[in-house]
Amino acid sequence: MSKKIGSNNxxxxxxxxxxxxxxxxxxxxxxxxxxxxxxxxxxxxxxxxRFSLDNYILLFTDPRVPYWAWMKNSLIIATATAATSVAIxxxxxxxxxxxxxxxxxxxxxxxxxxxVFPSFLSLTAIYVMMEQVxxxxxxxxxxxxxxxxxxxxxxxxxxxxxxxxxxxDSIPLELDESARLDGASVPQVFWLIxxxxxxxxxxxxxxxxxxxxxxxxxxASLFLQDVERRTVxxxxxxxxxxxxxxxxxxxAAGSIIASIPLVAxxxxxxxxxxxxxxxxxxKG
Amino acid sequence: xxxxxxxxxxxxxxxxxxxxxxxxxxxxxxxxxAAINKSSFxxxxxxxxxxxxxxxxxxxxxxxxxxxxxxxxxxFSIFVITPTxxxxxxxxxxxxxxxxxxxxxxxxxxxxxxxxxDTEGTAYDLFLGKTSNGKYAGILENQVTRExxxxxxxxxxxxxxxxxxxxxxxxxxxxxxxxxxxxxxFANEDAAITELRFPLGDGSYAAPxxxxxxxxxxxxxVYDPVTDQLENTELGITYIDNGNxxxxxxxxxxxxxxxxWRAYSGFDNFxxxxxxxxxxxxxxxxxxxTIAFAFLSVGTTFAxxxxxxxxLETPIKFRRFYRGFxxxxxxxxxxxxxxxxxxxxxxxYGAINTLLGLDIAWFxxxxxxxxxxxxxxxxxxFPYMYLIGSGALQSIPAELEExxxxxxxxEKQVFYTIKLPLLLQILGPLLIASFAFNFxxxxxxxxxxxxxxxxxxxxxxxxxxxxxxxxxxxxxxxSNIQDLGLSSAISMVMFVIVGTMSMYTLKKSxxxxxL
Numbered sequence: 001m002s003k004k005i006g007s008n009n010x011x012x013x014x015x016x017x018x019x020x021x022x023x024x025x026x027x028x029x030x031x032x033x034x035x036x037x038x039x040x041x042x043x044x045x046x047x048x049x050r051f052s053l054d055n056y057i058l059l060f061t062d063p064r065v066p067y068w069a070w071m072k073n074s075l076i077i078a079t080a081t082a083a084t085s086v087a088i089x090x091x092x093x094x095x096x097x098x099x100x101x102x103x104x105x106x107x108x109x110x111x112x113x114x115x116v117f118p119s120f121l122s123l124t125a126i127y128v129m130m131e132q133v134x135x136x137x138x139x140x141x142x143x144x145x146x147x148x149x150x151x152x153x154x155x156x157x158x159x160x161x162x163x164x165x166x167x168x169d170s171i172p173l174e175l176d177e178s179a180r181l182d183g184a185s186v187p188q189v190f191w192l193i194x195x196x197x198x199x200x201x202x203x204x205x206x207x208x209x210x211x212x213x214x215x216x217x218x219x220a221s222l223f224l225q226d227v228e229r230r231t232v233x234x235x236x237x238x239x240x241x242x243x244x245x246x247x248x249x250x251x252a253a254g255s256i257i258a259s260i261p262l263v264a265x266x267x268x269x270x271x272x273x274x275x276x277x278x279x280x281x282x283k284g
Numbered sequence: 285x286x287x288x289x290x291x292x293x294x295x296x297x298x299x300x301x302x303x304x305x306x307x308x309x310x311x312x313x314x315x316x317x318a319a320i321n322k323s324s325f326x327x328x329x330x331x332x333x334x335x336x337x338x339x340x341x342x343x344x345x346x347x348x349x350x351x352x353x354x355x356x357x358x359x360f361s362i363f364v365i366t367p368t369x370x371x372x373x374x375x376x377x378x379x380x381x382x383x384x385x386x387x388x389x390x391x392x393x394x395x396x397x398x399x400x401x402d403t404e405g406t407a408y409d410l411f412l413g414k415t416s417n418g419k420y421a422g423i424l425e426n427q428v429t430r431e432x433x434x435x436x437x438x439x440x441x442x443x444x445x446x447x448x449x450x451x452x453x454x455x456x457x458x459x460x461x462x463x464x465x466x467x468x469x470f471a472n473e474d475a476a477i478t479e480l481r482f483p484l485g486d487g488s489y490a491a492p493x494x495x496x497x498x499x500x501x502x503x504x505x506v507y508d509p510v511t512d513q514l515e516n517t518e519l520g521i522t523y524i525d526n527g528n529x530x531x532x533x534x535x536x537x538x539x540x541x542x543x544x545w546r547a548y549s550g551f552d553n554f555x556x557x558x559x560x561x562x563x564x565x566x567x568x569x570x571x572x573x574t575i576a577f578a579f580l581s582v583g584t585t586f587a588x589x590x591x592x593x594x595x596l597e598t599p600i601k602f603r604r605f606y607r608g609f610x611x612x613x614x615x616x617x618x619x620x621x622x623x624x625x626x627x628x629x630x631x632x633y634g635a636i637n638t639l640l641g642l643d644i645a646w647f648x649x650x651x652x653x654x655x656x657x658x659x660x661x662x663x664x665x666f667p668y669m670y671l672i673g674s675g676a677l678q679s680i681p682a683e684l685e686e687x688x689x690x691x692x693x694x695e696k697q698v699f700y701t702i703k704l705p706l707l708l709q710i711l712g713p714l715l716i717a718s719f720a721f722n723f724x725x726x727x728x729x730x731x732x733x734x735x736x737x738x739x740x741x742x743x744x745x746x747x748x749x750x751x752x753x754x755x756x757x758x759x760x761x762x763s764n765i766q767d768l769g770l771s772s773a774i775s776m777v778m779f780v781i782v783g784t785m786s787m788y789t790l791k792k793s794x795x796x797x798x799l
Contacts (some may be wrong), residue, residue, distance in 0.1 A: 012595035016606045021611055026624050029635045046638055088356040095352035116782045122367025132327055136318045152365025157356045186348050217619045233619045240623055248627055255620040266615035274671050
């Protein structure tokens with residue numbers, strides 16, 4: 001294949017460049033806004049006219065904006081959720097894909113059906129529940145990131161089992177069978193054969209779960225009222241969510257910093273993620 | 285042989301297993317005892333059930349699948365199934381602002397509200413204290429007639445001057461059998477004292493108004509538990525349970541007493557959703573837009589993502605850069621990008637108006653707001669479609685294409701007659717999943733337009749860009765009248781649609797066959 005821009009390739013470049021501009025537009029505006037000390041979102045000009053680090057400094061120093069606490073909360077809760085939900089999901093998907101037991105098909109279908117229920121309405125029920133838990137142990141109740149963590153774990157099972165199952169089904173059954181003939185028990189098959197094989201997919205699920213948790217807004221904004229305990233999503237939203245008071249500068253700066261770890265993880269795992277997303281689909 | 289060496293029945297494995305189980309047990313048992321301490325018996329019961337289930341599944345010899353599923357199932361039951369069941373239950377209840385408490389609480393409130401001060405304004409000087417067994421009691425002196433009464437919470441009797449002593453200005457300073465309250469007691473028991481009612485024997489009460497005055501109150505509303513009726517003795521009106529969570533005037537069910545309670549209402553919420561035109565018209569409007577939004581979202585993102593996948597299928601210059609850069613919208617946290625787009629569309633300072641030299645209030649016009657929602661969703665969604673599209677392209681065997689071009693098919697023909705049908709077949713399940721996702725895509729609507737623009741003049745809740753899920757959210761939590769029952773009914777309708785779609789996909793995609 002020639003790598004020159006031939007006539008055949010013009011439409012390809014035209015499309016790609018159009019999309020690059022489209023993609024770049026909000027990113028560009030956010031970057032210049034983050035360096036603009038006046039706090040507007042490019043008031044008059046699209047070119048950077050002022051430059052200062054005020055917005056970034058504000059995130060570090062203003063006691064009313066505990067940005068690092070938010071970041072810490074988000075990272076802790078996203079990491080914990082990703083790790084736990086992958087562990088639970090891997091075990092459950094293994095059972096659904098490799099073991100034969102009564103109620104397996106029904107269980108799988110039920111998992112999928114319940115998962116598509118528009119569950120945010122159960123906010124009310126969850127809220128009442130967590131209020132009660134708070135009375136017993138504030139660590140896991142309303143207003144704590146660990147309470148939120150429990151809820152995220154509960155919701156993750158269905159998604160992960162379905163994402164993983166597609167991949168697991170593509171591992172030939174003969175592998176398990178020959179191991180069983182060699183005298184391996186089911187848990188041994190799980191730990192010694194399945195886990196090493198599934199490791200890349202599990203990593204993808206972990207990343208997707210991490211990103212999903214990091215992005216979660218509705219539950220977090222309802223649960224984490226205390227300024228110090230917010231996640232970065234809820235915290236940053238406060239800057240621009242108001243009808244009349246919108247401070248875009250700190251929001252832009254905060255967004256950029258918060259995006260860096262995610263974009264880095266994503267780009268470094270890009271190859272695996274593409275594989276994971278298409279695993280279910282492309283096996284035909 | 286190998287497996288014997290690593291042996292999962294070895295001491296280390298057993299140690300890990302029982303270490304895990306033991307610490308989980310310890311935590312759960314602690315939680316149970318804490319719950320019992322605070323007398324939250326429901327939570328204690330649920331946790332106990334989880335504890336038994338967990339230990340059973342791990343200690344029993346057989347039931348291997350259960351060992352892999354138990355932890356997940358426990359979380360799933362508590363945090364997904366229970367709340368979902370609650371929502372389903374609520375859809376059959378009249379449960380909205382004014383009808384959100386239980387019947388007993390509502391009754392108590394109505395009866396409390398039915399206490400009115402008597403028309404003559406009778407008042408008493410009060411000497412308040414406690415009897416030797418710690419009950420409240422007091423001496424009441426009618427401010428007009430100077431008649432003396434001894435009253436406690438169960439009875440009242442005339443009192444004689446000899447039972448009390450007064451100071452020089454006539455205040456009662458002590459009474460037989462009553463110990464006066466200290467200032468501290470007054471402060472601590474303020475709430476209880478405010479609630480205090482000394483029955484005067486004729487259906488009226490003396491209620492303390494501060495520490496040394498009491499007013500005569502008349503219980504005008506009386507509840508009869510036998511007939512389940514309320515009677516207003518002052519006005520002579522009878523109220524009956526109207527079967528829909530309120531007491532209402534007999535023969536005039538629309539004249540109701542507040543507050544009501546949440547009452548079982550069968551399919552009333554669904555009926556009003558489909559039959560009451562004040563609810564049905566916005567519901568249908570929102571429903572149509574939801575379908576259109578989901579279609580347009582999938583259509584635009586798929587078209588753009590697929591075109592990009594085709595463009596980058598064979599190596600061209602800058603391919604690596606394009607790939608890396610164009611994936612960014614998928615990697616950047618979406619709540620941030622949506623909020624950023626909201627800023628870009630702002631009328632006064634938004635970059636889009638600046639760029640185009642326009643002065644448009646994007647979110648004030650229904651069609652422009654809808655356009656904005658689709659555009660932003662395209663920005664967010666095309667990288668995903670590109671990723672799955674290029675994955676699918678790779679899985680189409682090259683021989684197909686070669687065979688077709690040998691037969692003289694043009695590149696266009698090859699694409700439309702061979703590749704596209706194959707792609708759609710491969711990606712079908714993912715496209716339907718994406719449709720279902722957008723059907724419930726709460727974040728983009730909530731964070732970008734908030735569902736607006738809304739026609740605020742006629743008090744309508746639904747806005748032009750509201751999709752069912754944001755409409756249900758507003759119905760439940762967002763407006764002046766919060767109607768959880770109706771909102772749950774809307775959720776049920778959504779569930780039926782998306783659930784049917786998912787089951788259909790499942791059947792189509794043959795995933796179940798390979799189970």
